Amino acid sequence: MSIALVVDDKEARLRTHANFLAEQGVNALKALDISTARQLVSQSPCVDFAIIDINFDPRFGGNKQGLEFCRQLKSERYPTYLTACSAYYADNRAVMEEIAQEFDEVIRSDPDETDYQRVISNARAKRIAFLGKAVLVHRNFLEQDPENIIKFIQIHDFKIANSKILSEEYVSYIRAGNKIKLVEPVYEGKKIGRSFLLWSRKYNEGFLLEVYKVPALYAYGGTEEEAVTMLNEIIVGLYEDYKRLSLELGADSEAVWAFVKRVYEMDP
Amino acid sequence: MSVKVRDMEAVFRKLDVEPIPCRHHIRGYVKFKGRILFPLYYSFGRGDIPGFVVEKIAKTMHLSREDLIAMMGCSITKKQYFKKLIDGGLI
Numbered sequence: 126m127s128i129a130l131v132v133d134d135k136e137a138r139l140r141t142h143a144n145f146l147a148e149q150g151v152n153a154l155k156a157l158d159i160s161t162a163r164q165l166v167s168q169s170p171c172v173d174f175a176i177i178d179i180n181f182d183p184r185f186g187g188n189k190q191g192l193e194f195c196r197q198l199k200s201e202r203y204p205t206y207l208t209a210c211s212a213y214y215a216d217n218r219a220v221m222e223e224i225a226q227e228f229d230e231v232i233r234s235d236p237d238e239t240d241y242q243r244v245i246s247n248a249r250a251k252r253i254a255f256l257g258k259a260v261l262v263h264r265n266f267l268e269q270d271p272e273n274i275i276k277f278i279q280i281h282d283f284k285i286a287n288s289k290i291l292s293e294e295y296v297s298y299i300r301a302g303n304k305i306k307l308v309e310p311v312y313e314g315k316k317i318g319r320s321f322l323l324w325s326r327k328y329n330e331g332f333l334l335e336v337y338k339v340p341a342l343y344a345y346g347g348t349e350e351e352a353v354t355m356l357n358e359i360i361v362g363l364y365e366d367y368k369r370l371s372l373e374l375g376a377d378s379e380a381v382w383a384f385v386k387r388v389y390e391m392d393p
Numbered sequence: 394m395s396v397k398v399r400d401m402e403a404v405f406r407k408l409d410v411e412p413i414p415c416r417h418h419i420r421g422y423v424k425f426k427g428r429i430l431f432p433l434y435y436s437f438g439r440g441d442i443p444g445f446v447v448e449k450i451a452k453t454m455h456l457s458r459e460d461l462i463a464m465m466g467c468s469i470t471k472k473q474y475f476k477k478l479i480d481g482g483l484i
Contacts, residue, residue: 330443341431341453345446355417359434362415366422375428376483377453 127151127245128171132162132191133178133210138234142176142210145241158182159190166198171319174206174248176232179224180213189220195227202316204255206248208232249390252318256389259312260365280323280353281307302326305337308353310388318388323356325349339384341377364389396442400465401435401450407464407471423454425475425484455483 131142131153143153154172156162158181166172175198179191195207207227212234214220225231230247232240282304299305303324310318322337332352336342344359346352364385366372374382401419405412410421410433420434431453435442442450451461455478463469469477478484 326445328443328445330445333445333449335449340449343446343449343453345436345443355436358415358417359420359432362413362418362420363432366413366420372422373428375425375430376478377431378422378429381432 127173128154130154130156130162130165130172130175132156132159132175132194134158134181135178145236145238148238149241149245151245159194162194172205173252174208174244176208176210176244179209179211192224192227199227204251204317206230206244206251208244210234210236252390255317259317260361260368280349281309298324321388336384339380341381342384360385360388394462396447396462396465397440398435398438398442401442403465405433408474425478430478430484455481
């Protein structure tokens with residue numbers, strides 16, 4: 126399921142956004158103010174697009190705060206599709222121009238189904254266009270230009286706070302000495318794609334990584350970082366093959382490509 | 394028995410997997426009647442493949458470690474392997 130961030134200090138409009146998006150299969154993270162939005166973004170690296178109000182109640186930071194938040198998102202992440210939705214500045218040409226310059230799209234303050242469908246479709250196109258470039262640069266790096274290093278993945282320790290959700294499989298992996306890690310695809314220092322979980326296990330000969338719930342995707346290396354680089358190469362390679370070759374999938378390969386597509390693109 | 398990269402090359406050949414080289418790996422796709430069943434890959438090099446990686450390759454191929462080693466030799470043919478997958482309900 127795609128994830129959107131919706132930020133508006135009017136509860137009714139926030140609900141409207143969320144309801145319309147839910148009808149399109151998009152899960153909306155709702156924030157009534159910018160500080161909540163910042164918190165949600167820091168906890169959820171997988172935001173595909175955002176619909177942001179511009180003017181906020183003075184008690185929560187006031188004028189044009191949505192514009193500042195948009196600039197912040199642009200500097201930290203890519204390619205989240207940024208949409209402005211505000212009636213407040215409709216008559217102010219200078220501000221509207223500023224908004225149009227910063228955001229990918231401006232929608233009217235009372236959007237309908239077709240507006241949301243367009244935003245979702247544009248967001249997907251932006252991500253895919255960007256990924257085409259990123260994969261191309263990555264391939265050039267692998268084949269020709271070792272100086273042009275891309276850090277595609279960052280790795281973090283990860284803990285599941287609620288132990289009640291742990292499956293038997295999870296417990297057995299932990300007992301076998303695995304640690305669970307959260308991985309974020311990163312390109313040019315900005316977060317792209319979706320984060321995902323990995324099992325990491327240390328052996329005498331090195332580290333073995335396995336994608337959580339996709340055991341056919343694994344890699345090893347002398348160090349954990351090296352193993353991540355190897356896994357990255359494999360995942361990028363599979364994504365590239367998927368785009369380049371017409372692959373007819375069956376058996377386990379469906380789950381593998383569903384995962385690879387989920388990481389790099391928005392869900393269909 | 395240790396497993397070497399050339400043993401994996403033999404598996405690729407036996408299953409008619411077309412190798413796609415990249416910087417550190419050879420990858421390919423095990424296909425049955427034109428459909429990809431799963432990706433398969435191994436690292437470059439001439440040395441032994443670590444035991445824990447052999448386990449992973451075997452698991453990916455829905456084989457035991459012993460059966461994978463048999464595949465590398467002559468004990469299990471391509472036809473027998475696919476029959477095993479069909480019998481196991483995988484294809």
